[in-house]
Amino acid sequence: MGLGSCMITFFGAFLSGFLFFLPISYSDKAPDYTFVKEATSAPAVVYYDYIIIGGGTAGCPLAATLSHGATILVLERGGSPYGNPNITNIANFGPTLLDTSPTSPAQQFTSEDGVHNIRARVLGGGSAVNAGFYTRASTRYVKEVGWNHNLVNQSYEWVEKVVAFKPEILQWENALRDGLLEVGVLPNNEFTYDHLYGTKVGGTIFDAEGHRHTAADLLQYADPRKITVYLHATVQKILFRYIPGRASPQAYGVIYKDAYEVRHQAYLKRNSNKNEIILSAGAIGSPQLLMLSGVGPAYQLRAHGIKVVVDHPMVGQGMADNPMNVLLIPSPIPVEVSLVQVVGITKFNSYIEGASGLSLSISLAHRLSNNFKRFLSQTEHPPFRVLPEAIARAAEMVHGIANRTIRAGVILEKIMGPLSTGHLALRNTNPDDNPFVTFNYFKEPEDLRKCIEGMRTIIDVVDSKAYSKFRYKNMPVEALIDLMLTLPVNRRRKHANATFSLEQFCIDTVMTIWHYHGGCQVGRVVDKGYRVLGIDSLRVIDGSTFYHTPGANPQATVMMLGRYMGQRILHDRIVHGSKKKN
Structure with missing residues (x-):
């Protein structure tokens, strides 16, 4: 396992403490979704107008929208987010990320770069396991993609009525915001969902009581008479056929298994040639399932004994993950436990965000304490000198094991884009297993330049007057940077004796x-209507179609895309139906 491989353990664990200063509770009662059922209850064969593979961040709003003009089947490989306190309660965010069980809503995988990661496996997708930040894509992004601006705004508003909230900003996040403004990340845009250069407070999918609202909540918009959602329904492959007079194969059904490994079949109704199968399985799942179904690079499919339906060499290409780097800052005074609520959107295309209050497991607190002790005891050729008083106070930060809360904040930077890309390749023919994924972090020098500028901005914020009360004055930033290199970010520090840079x-x-994307990009794998090139009745609608991640966090735009494309598809269906009648 390579660089950064252990950071999710550390970062995910301390994120487990992010919550508002309000009583946390959760409801075990799920919404009255009579149409959500276990796949074990499904008939052997069913027929629908649309079959959506993946009830995630895009799939749920897409299904809810389409149900107002057609019959919809959603096949979700995970379970329900409702009644699971690790999902519904923000205080338990970390345990969800660290859950390695076969039924975990956060399926673990490690990229070929050696960086540990997760992929969602639950109704609601990534919105059920993420840190909750909600922000729109920029108007420039919308224009470049070619979406209709008015319909985009209407779709965002449709989403926001159910899942988006204004967070309460307390002391630490205020200090971060003021520090960003002080060092020149201007202007102050206050609270807004819009993507604007400068510093702003974004939205959150956690309400004032700390309850998570996921894309699954958008199913309340659905027509319950026309939609069925099967949980723990793992699609094995998409079925294709050739129709006389058509040059392209047509998708017409799927094979899926329930939790007992029983095979079921779902087919498109033949009442309309507008009926479709829609892949919304995410940036990992969608290209993987295309390949397992015979659509992908022919040489790779043949190597796994998969019959080639269409030689599609760009399936699985263009995989990208926004690299993130963080700085942990011990605080001499207590800090609130806060969500990621403030973002600095810089002109050099790096995002600066932060959170405070670290809630750790006993084992991780001990490990962090031991690492910090070793860090403080390094006296041979130290790259910096920390005054004993600062060392003693900072040591107290990691000795608070009794209550498992560390008095500190974390400031991170994320690269916009990125320019560096990789690829996805099949590991085997089992859809439950993770494929090989390579992201090639910092392959493009421009991405590394943005990271350096982002870290410089973080250093300036840490040194700012606005942030001063939340850091030890006698502990230089170089010490904080070196501290990061001793934490469980890496299995080993490769450059301990090298000149710092x-x-x-x-x-x-x-x-x-966790903002990876690509694999089924527009113009390479799908057209601008998200139809798979060279195949009839098949689309891909999710983050796998993106070239760049939209905004500081993609979830708002992925949910918007589900609603947006649902409306476009229904419009085309109605227009087509009217023309046929006339």
């Missing part, structure tokens, strides 16, 4: 912010 810091401590 922010460039090497970025490389050595790179991790994921």
Whole structure:
């Protein structure tokens, strides 16, 4: 396992404490979704107008929208987010990320770069396991993609009525915001969902009581008479056929298994040639399932004994993950436990965000304490000198094992884009297993430059007057940087004796912010209507179609895309139906 491989353990664990200063509770009662059922109850064969593979961040709003003009089947490989306190309660966020059980809503995988990561496996997708930040894509992004601006705004508003909230900003996040403004990340845009250069407070999918609201909540918009959602329904392959007079194969059904490994079949109704199968399985699942169904690079499919339906060499290409680097800052005073609520959107295309209050497991607190002790005891050729008083106070930060809360904040930077890309390849023919994924972090020098500039901005914020009360004055930033290199970010520090550089810091401590995308990109695998090139009745609608991640966090735009494309598809269906009648 390579650089950054252990950071999700550390970062995910301390994120488990992010919550508001309000009583946390959760409801075990799920919404009255009579149409959500276990796949074990499904008939052997069913017929629908649309079959959506994946009830995730895009799939749920897409299904809810389409149900107002057609019959919809959603096949979700995970379970329900409702009644699971690790999902519904923000205080338990970390345990969800660290859950390695076969039924975990956060399926673990490690990229070929050696960076540990997760992929969602639950109704609601990534919105059920993420840190909750909600922000729209920029108007420039919308224009470049070619979406209709008015319909995009209407779709965002449709989403926001159910899942988006204004967070309460307390002391630490205020200090971060004021520090960003002080060092020139201007202007102050206050609270807004919009993507604007400068510093702003974004939205959150956690309400004032700390309850998570996921894309699954958008199913309340659905027509319950026309939609069925099967849980623990793992699609094995998409079925294709050739129709006389058509040059392209047509998708017409799927084979899926329930929790007992019983096979079921679902087919498109033949009442309309507008009926479709829609892949919304995410940036990992969608290209993987295309390949398992015979659509992908022919040489790779043949190597796994898969019959080639269409030689599609760009399936699985263009995989990208926004690299993230963080700085942990011990605080001499207590800090609130806060969500990621403030973002600095810089002109050099790096995002600066932060959170405070670290809630750790006993074992991780001990490990962090031991690492910090070793860090403080390094006296041979130290790259910096920390005054004993600062060392003693900072040591107290990691000795608070009794209550498992560390008095500190974390400031992170995420690269916009990124320019560096990789690829996805099949590991085997089992859809439950993770494929090989390579992201090639910092392959493009421009990404590394953005990281360096982002870290410099973080250093300036830490040194700012606005942030001063939340850091030890006698502990230089160099000490904080070296501290990061002793934490469980890496299995080993490769450059302990090398001359310090922010460039090497970025490389050595790179991790994921879980915003990976690509694999079924527009113009390469799908057209601008998200139809798979060279195949009839098949679309891909999710983050796998993106070239760049939209905004500081993609979840708002992925949910918007589900609603947006649902409306477009229904419009085309109605227009087509009217023309046929006339």
